[in-house]
Amino acid sequence: MSVWEALVELDRTRPRVGDQLVGALREAITRGRLAPGTRLPSTRDLALDLGVSRGLVVGAYEQLAAEGRLVSRRGSGTVVAEVVTALPRQRGEAVERRTAVAPLRPGVPDLGAFPRTAWRRAYETALTSALDADFDYGDATGVPRLRSELSAYLGRVRAALVPPEGLIVTAGVTQGLALLARVLLARGHRRIALEDPGPAALRDHLRRLGMEVVPVPVDEDGVDIGALSRTRTRAVVLTPAHQFPTGVVLAPGRRADVIAWSRRVDGLVIEDDYDAEYRYDREPVACLQGLAPDRVALVGSVSKVLAPGLRLGWLAAPPPWLTDLCAAKHDADNGGPALQQLAFAEFLSGGGYDRHLRRARRLHRERRDAVVAALRRHVPRARIGGIAAGLHLVIELPPGTDDVALAERAAEEGLAPLALSTLRIRKGGTRGLVLGYAAHTPHELTTAVRKLATLL
Amino acid sequence: MSVWEALVELDRTRPRVGDQLVGALREAITRGRLAPGTRLPSTRDLALDLGVSRGLVVGAYEQLAAEGRLVSRRGSGTVVAEVVTALPRQRGEAVERRTAVAPLRPGVPDLGAFPRTAWRRAYETALTSALDADFDYGDATGVPRLRSELSAYLGRVRAALVPPEGLIVTAGVTQGLALLARVLLARGHRRIALEDPGPAALRDHLRRLGMEVVPVPVDEDGVDIGALSRTRTRAVVLTPAHQFPTGVVLAPGRRADVIAWSRRVDGLVIEDDYDAEYRYDREPVACLQGLAPDRVALVGSVSKVLAPGLRLGWLAAPPPWLTDLCAAKHDADNGGPALQQLAFAEFLSGGGYDRHLRRARRLHRERRDAVVAALRRHVPRARIGGIAAGLHLVIELPPGTDDVALAERAAEEGLAPLALSTLRIRKGGTRGLVLGYAAHTPHELTTAVRKLATLL
Numbered sequence: 001m002s003v004w005e006a007l008v009e010l011d012r013t014r015p016r017v018g019d020q021l022v023g024a025l026r027e028a029i030t031r032g033r034l035a036p037g038t039r040l041p042s043t044r045d046l047a048l049d050l051g052v053s054r055g056l057v058v059g060a061y062e063q064l065a066a067e068g069r070l071v072s073r074r075g076s077g078t079v080v081a082e083v084v085t086a087l088p089r090q091r092g093e094a095v096e097r098r099t100a101v102a103p104l105r106p107g108v109p110d111l112g113a114f115p116r117t118a119w120r121r122a123y124e125t126a127l128t129s130a131l132d133a134d135f136d137y138g139d140a141t142g143v144p145r146l147r148s149e150l151s152a153y154l155g156r157v158r159a160a161l162v163p164p165e166g167l168i169v170t171a172g173v174t175q176g177l178a179l180l181a182r183v184l185l186a187r188g189h190r191r192i193a194l195e196d197p198g199p200a201a202l203r204d205h206l207r208r209l210g211m212e213v214v215p216v217p218v219d220e221d222g223v224d225i226g227a228l229s230r231t232r233t234r235a236v237v238l239t240p241a242h243q244f245p246t247g248v249v250l251a252p253g254r255r256a257d258v259i260a261w262s263r264r265v266d267g268l269v270i271e272d273d274y275d276a277e278y279r280y281d282r283e284p285v286a287c288l289q290g291l292a293p294d295r296v297a298l299v300g301s302v303s304k305v306l307a308p309g310l311r312l313g314w315l316a317a318p319p320p321w322l323t324d325l326c327a328a329k330h331d332a333d334n335g336g337p338a339l340q341q342l343a344f345a346e347f348l349s350g351g352g353y354d355r356h357l358r359r360a361r362r363l364h365r366e367r368r369d370a371v372v373a374a375l376r377r378h379v380p381r382a383r384i385g386g387i388a389a390g391l392h393l394v395i396e397l398p399p400g401t402d403d404v405a406l407a408e409r410a411a412e413e414g415l416a417p418l419a420l421s422t423l424r425i426r427k428g429g430t431r432g433l434v435l436g437y438a439a440h441t442p443h444e445l446t447t448a449v450r451k452l453a454t455l456l
Numbered sequence: 457m458s459v460w461e462a463l464v465e466l467d468r469t470r471p472r473v474g475d476q477l478v479g480a481l482r483e484a485i486t487r488g489r490l491a492p493g494t495r496l497p498s499t500r501d502l503a504l505d506l507g508v509s510r511g512l513v514v515g516a517y518e519q520l521a522a523e524g525r526l527v528s529r530r531g532s533g534t535v536v537a538e539v540v541t542a543l544p545r546q547r548g549e550a551v552e553r554r555t556a557v558a559p560l561r562p563g564v565p566d567l568g569a570f571p572r573t574a575w576r577r578a579y580e581t582a583l584t585s586a587l588d589a590d591f592d593y594g595d596a597t598g599v600p601r602l603r604s605e606l607s608a609y610l611g612r613v614r615a616a617l618v619p620p621e622g623l624i625v626t627a628g629v630t631q632g633l634a635l636l637a638r639v640l641l642a643r644g645h646r647r648i649a650l651e652d653p654g655p656a657a658l659r660d661h662l663r664r665l666g667m668e669v670v671p672v673p674v675d676e677d678g679v680d681i682g683a684l685s686r687t688r689t690r691a692v693v694l695t696p697a698h699q700f701p702t703g704v705v706l707a708p709g710r711r712a713d714v715i716a717w718s719r720r721v722d723g724l725v726i727e728d729d730y731d732a733e734y735r736y737d738r739e740p741v742a743c744l745q746g747l748a749p750d751r752v753a754l755v756g757s758v759s760k761v762l763a764p765g766l767r768l769g770w771l772a773a774p775p776p777w778l779t780d781l782c783a784a785k786h787d788a789d790n791g792g793p794a795l796q797q798l799a800f801a802e803f804l805s806g807g808g809y810d811r812h813l814r815r816a817r818r819l820h821r822e823r824r825d826a827v828v829a830a831l832r833r834h835v836p837r838a839r840i841g842g843i844a845a846g847l848h849l850v851i852e853l854p855p856g857t858d859d860v861a862l863a864e865r866a867a868e869e870g871l872a873p874l875a876l877s878t879l880r881i882r883k884g885g886t887r888g889l890v891l892g893y894a895a896h897t898p899h900e901l902t903t904a905v906r907k908l909a910t911l912l
Contacts, residue, residue: 171790
């Protein structure tokens with residue numbers, strides 16, 4: 001028995017002897033039994049030693065050379081490569097950890113309800129039917145088929161008025177806003193108006209991108225258009241269908257007013273349609289974009305319907321902004337993943353998205369009802385708001401309540417409500433908590449509310 | 457027969473009567489036979505009329521309401537919605553069209569060789585084994601499992617020295633460069649040095665992002681480090697393994713010199729490792745990053761191995777730049793698609809990537825040989841360069857040749873070589889053509905070269 005036969009144990013009675021050979025050599029290299037610089041026998045000699053065909057040895061050497069584990073030098077044969085091993089190092093900052101969703105955390109759908117089977121089928125169909133050209137560098141604004149499907153979907157479900165050519169497929173609302181901010185800055189907008197209260201992440205994101213954010217108060221009819229006019233900004237981000245966090249709907253009169261404002265100041269309205277598909281006890285609220293496609297940029301995503309992890313969204317760009325936004329998308333990443341985009345087009349056209357939405361809506365309504373019932377029972381004095389739609393509701397707390405301390409105490413108990421105070425740009429105003437209900441069962445939610453009640 | 461029975465034709469002998477009902481109602485609405493505002497019968501009445509269960513009608517109404525085609529009003533029943541139809545409009549700019557790859561176009565692999573079956577398996581495994589938490593907002597720098605696999609892959613194949621925590625999964629080299637440019641600008645770098653000649657797209661991209669590009673000449677040993685020092689820039693983009701377009705390798709002495717330069721000026725070297733996995737007749741050229749992980753940012757992608765359409769790449773960020781680059785990625789798009797990242801991790805760990813690379817390398821070598829043979833035969837006086845690696849080669853043409861006009865004439869013949877002149881920042885220098893050979897068969901390539909020869 002040669003030394004190589006001892007080093008490379010092959011079982012010729014089992015299939016795929018070639019793979020066995022690659023595996024055995026790889027392991028010998030990785031474990032140091034074949035040290036860097038070790039010269040290997042010629043393919044002919046090793047084949048003779050091991051009693052296998054020479055082609056099999058040639059294949060194994062090639063595979064290991066492809067992996068960088070062997071080096072073939074002309075004239076001096078094949079040697080084990082000097083491979084530098086990467087040593088783990090600590091990252092200097094906190095790495096976001098993936099944990100299960102804590103009860104009452106707003107802004108996330110039921111991740112366990114992701115339609116894995118239907119999505120797998122859509123992806124397979126996309127992969128099978130893709131043209132070779134679909135694997136090439138494509139249109140940075142998204143595969144044409146998805147833009148067509150999205151145009152139709154947004155038309156019929158959100159009453160948006162956007163042709164496929166006016167849509168940019170994005171990696172989600174974050175990217176949509178980043179592209180808009182880049183173009184706004186390039187056109188001299190330094191300030192942007194935001195609803196107050198509103199998502200802290202939006203405020204911080206726009207500030208990091210270099211914009212000054214200007215708060216505009218929200219009342220029961222939505223954002224205050226008079227106050228918006230007085231900001232002297234020319235761009236605003238709104239959530240007309242379901243304001244975050246209050247849950248109010250922008251009143252019809254104010255819709256007309258905000259569009260009139262945008263025309264007067266030659267400005268831009270950015271409509272964040274973040275959870276507009278979820279409405280429970282009332283008519284759908286059409287999006288603002290359909291009323292003034294030349295003035296409103298609509299940003300949306302599948303994050304609240306399917307899953308944030310897909311990183312898939314859209315931006316309906318008003319014609320005067322379209323060319324610059326397309327260029328910004330091109331410069332940012334030269335487009336998104338084609339296969340996933342084709343899979344989503346398939347999922348939309350086959351009705352899978354509507355079916356999932358219908359199921360999710362029923363599920364969420366049940367969950368909302370459970371939270372409302374538990375609140376009425378355990379926190380009877382709390383005023384509950386924003387329950388007609390969305391994935392969260394708001395409870396108002398008595399003046400003087402420290403909602404931030406309360407949210408912190410809740411976090412210690414494993415709950416994740418948001419304090420209303422942290423969502424305000426201007427200090428003051430009603431204290432309260434934002435409670436998400438989409439990601440947990442009625443039973444889990446009832447338990448969570450009972451636990452929360454003991455802290456109040 | 458009621459009017460509804462006529463409008464909604466159901467075939468009770470076929471399965472899925474519910475789907476038939478939804479389809480029939482949807483079509484009646486879309487085609488205008490049920491006009492906006494039309495009141496539908498109660499679910500009980502329609503069920504009686506059609507002889508189906510009431511639950512089936514309730515389901516159909518819900519589906520169509522989910523699609524925005526029906527509106528349920530409390531007290532006044534269900535009516536057909538006012539749906540605004542999106543009208544197609546012309547986009548104001550040219551839309552990039554998806555066409556098959558033209559012969560001799562550089563920079564694209566054989567798209568027909570995309571391993572659809574193996575990729576489908578990897579995606580399925582990822583989808584099946586994903587945790588619910590994988591569908592949540594995740595780490596913007598990429599799923600941890602992929603960063604681990606990439607760290608190991610880059611270590612063994614490219615001799616990179618980067619821990620998983622030092623990697624950012626990107627949407628490709630374009631995004632890697634966009635993130636780097638943002639952080640460079642934020643740190644006061646206004647100027648960046650580029651190899652001359654080099655890709656026109658890189659030069660234009662960095663200019664659009666707001667940087668001044670400074671050319672540095674390339675000779676047979678790679679970029680001229682003396683000239684680099686004289687630019688007084690503190691950042692440079694290099695292609696050390698296989699310079700684009702000349703194909704030269706950065707010589708060992710110059711590797712040491714460029715690292716010394718980066719330490720002296722407290723600067724940053726950006727290594728674009730764009731097709732380094734393809735080497736045919738010589739030892740692998742390790743990447744520069746492994747020699748100075750604190751000074752070199754390595755950008756790479758799967759575009760030249762698997763497909764550009766996946767939009768999947770990486771950025772090995774030097775520790776002093778890591779935190780800012782992670783923040784930039786977070787602000788740009790809050791991370792990439794989790795399922796595709798998990799699928800790629802699976803593909804890497806299962807050896808599918810190495811196997812594909814091995815096959816592709818063999819294929820490309822054959823194709824390169826075909827182009828070289830055809831050139832020697834049909835354009836015997838052309839000097840051929842850069843043939844040892846990559847997906848393209850360069851032919852030098854006699855001084856005075858108008859290579860731009862030549863490339864244009866070739867384009868009229870359906871060929872897509874690049875003129876060397878268009879790749880220069882500073883005018884002048886050798887004239888020639890860059891010929892890609894990865895995406896076509898030897899026979900197609902031979903025909904293309906013969907056609908090209910008639911134009912020379």
